[in-house]
Amino acid sequence: MNHIQAKEPKGEWAVEARGLVKTFGDNRAVDGVDLNVRAGSIYGVLGPHGAGKTTTIRMLATLLKADAGSAKIFGRDTVKESQIVRQLIGVTGQYASVDESLSATENLVIFSRWLGLGRKEAKRKAEELLEEFGLSEAARRPLKNFSGGMRRRLDLAASLIAQPPLIFLDEPTTGLDPRTRSQMWETIRRLVNTGSTVLLTTQYLDEADQLADRIAVIDRGHVVAEGTVDELKASVGTSSLHLRVSEPRDIGNARRLVEQVLGAQSSVSSEAGKITAPMADADAITDLLIALRAEGISLSEMSVQKPTLDEVFLTITGQGVNHEAEAASAKEVTA
Amino acid sequence: MSQPTARTLKNHTSFGQTIRNSLTMAYRGLLKIKRTPEQLFDVTLQPIIFTLMFTYIFGGAISGDVASYLPIIIPGILVQTVIGTSVVTGVQLREDMDKGVFDRFKSLPIARIAPLAGALLADTIRYTIATVLTFTMGFIMGYRPEGGFGNVVLAALLVIACAWAISWIFAFFGVIARTASSVQGISMLVLFPLTFLSNAFVPVDTMPNWLQFFVKINPITHLVSAVRQLANDGTVGWDLSLSLIGAAVIVAVFAPITVRAYMRRT
Numbered sequence: 276m277n278h279i280q281a282k283e284p285k286g287e288w289a290v291e292a293r294g295l296v297k298t299f300g301d302n303r304a305v306d307g308v309d310l311n312v313r314a315g316s317i318y319g320v321l322g323p324h325g326a327g328k329t330t331t332i333r334m335l336a337t338l339l340k341a342d343a344g345s346a347k348i349f350g351r352d353t354v355k356e357s358q359i360v361r362q363l364i365g366v367t368g369q370y371a372s373v374d375e376s377l378s379a380t381e382n383l384v385i386f387s388r389w390l391g392l393g394r395k396e397a398k399r400k401a402e403e404l405l406e407e408f409g410l411s412e413a414a415r416r417p418l419k420n421f422s423g424g425m426r427r428r429l430d431l432a433a434s435l436i437a438q439p440p441l442i443f444l445d446e447p448t449t450g451l452d453p454r455t456r457s458q459m460w461e462t463i464r465r466l467v468n469t470g471s472t473v474l475l476t477t478q479y480l481d482e483a484d485q486l487a488d489r490i491a492v493i494d495r496g497h498v499v500a501e502g503t504v505d506e507l508k509a510s511v512g513t514s515s516l517h518l519r520v521s522e523p524r525d526i527g528n529a530r531r532l533v534e535q536v537l538g539a540q541s542s543v544s545s546e547a548g549k550i551t552a553p554m555a556d557a558d559a560i561t562d563l564l565i566a567l568r569a570e571g572i573s574l575s576e577m578s579v580q581k582p583t584l585d586e587v588f589l590t591i592t593g594q595g596v597n598h599e600a601e602a603a604s605a606k607e608v609t610a
Numbered sequence: 611m612s613q614p615t616a617r618t619l620k621n622h623t624s625f626g627q628t629i630r631n632s633l634t635m636a637y638r639g640l641l642k643i644k645r646t647p648e649q650l651f652d653v654t655l656q657p658i659i660f661t662l663m664f665t666y667i668f669g670g671a672i673s674g675d676v677a678s679y680l681p682i683i684i685p686g687i688l689v690q691t692v693i694g695t696s697v698v699t700g701v702q703l704r705e706d707m708d709k710g711v712f713d714r715f716k717s718l719p720i721a722r723i724a725p726l727a728g729a730l731l732a733d734t735i736r737y738t739i740a741t742v743l744t745f746t747m748g749f750i751m752g753y754r755p756e757g758g759f760g761n762v763v764l765a766a767l768l769v770i771a772c773a774w775a776i777s778w779i780f781a782f783f784g785v786i787a788r789t790a791s792s793v794q795g796i797s798m799l800v801l802f803p804l805t806f807l808s809n810a811f812v813p814v815d816t817m818p819n820w821l822q823f824f825v826k827i828n829p830i831t832h833l834v835s836a837v838r839q840l841a842n843d844g845t846v847g848w849d850l851s852l853s854l855i856g857a858a859v860i861v862a863v864f865a866p867i868t869v870r871a872y873m874r875r876t
Contacts, residue, residue: 337717358622361717362719366717372714373714376642377642385641390718433714
């Protein structure tokens, strides 16, 4: 894949959306969304099912008219200059937008023809893309026999025919098995290396964590948080230390030492014998471990956990996770 | 991959591009027919079965014998079958629009009308198949049109053109309806009385006066008469003009509102 001049359309913003609103009946699916996506980056829109991610993408991709607000793609208005915007974007939908009854080659040839390629050119382009996405062998089979992963790859290939500088990926890995998923991630990273801008939506927090430079967290049609992955994590707080002692009778002592050395409240789940405490300063761990050894308390397990995007998400959207319940269910799994 | 260094961005679609886009869409329709030939059952089996059935059931009663009924029934069945096939356009359009692939059509910089125009264009293949089969069945059963081969072809083209025009009505239902089966339902409700309350199967003068009034203004009657005149006598009359005017009016009314409704859903 050669590279695409992302700067070619004017402006450094690939996407600028202001106050997008879309109402379906009584349901305000998107309720004033602002988004700014810098050209050449991967931008993640993260939210639970029904948060308004797909509706937002559909408005940005000219598939749906906003009830209020406006959006620009590389400085072009999505309503007034919709036909221009369509020349700058590629859209890969949540449900593969390819023709079921046709073969992979036929699909790509038809889309290529529509994008103005000649008959031969279209055929060559289709072959190139199928090769690149590892679909050459299945090129002639009807899509009915394609796996979910193959369908997604074909769908993505179809979005890349015109080498658009901006690509929308709506939940690109929903329903894929882990191996296909990481293949998809590789492909997405490669796209950005060639200069494309990617705006992807996902329900998977680790996916946003893995791929996105910046993330907007969206819930009930609102952007509830925006920033880099690290910023979002930092906003939730510090890492936490998890300890498990070998002898249950040591729990009391160990807990006293933890609170003394780290200078923070600890919590303990008695059955599992696990002590959890916030860890502001990693250096203090050395002191804690020395103190534990001096008291003759042996540990069976120790771990430090950085806040996950799950926690970020749940903290921001206010659907706070019930830690007790989570611990209980975790125990059931280990037991 | 080749690199389009300078993108030329245009916000309008030229007429030439609209035609090319529509033809590509029609090509897609043909590929789909090739891949799923079973969707041609209605246009292949219906002409054969209906022609056999109606001719042998009604032939003796209406015209005294089968041979003299053929010039009446073949144009009738032809019109009924081909016009009935145009319903499928709306049903398939609805099915297509419910699929993810329509999102891709809409996100591509192609003429907005192309997905509609192309689908309708591809369906003329179905009308052609139905037309050829009906005439062939008739021929096998002993139908020898007096008008000659050239006029039979003209009659066939007339029916195909009218079916294409009428398919815009069902395309409109297809765009506005919520499910494919409701398109089928509404369309049959409209079409069934229209094709039977005509001169397609029986002479009009056997009907009560009030029914004759409706039958005589029914556009299907005029189309059937036009086909009979062309195929059986090789003559062109007022019925042909009426059929063509009717078809033009339908397209003039339904093409714009269908496209408008489609755009609003785009």
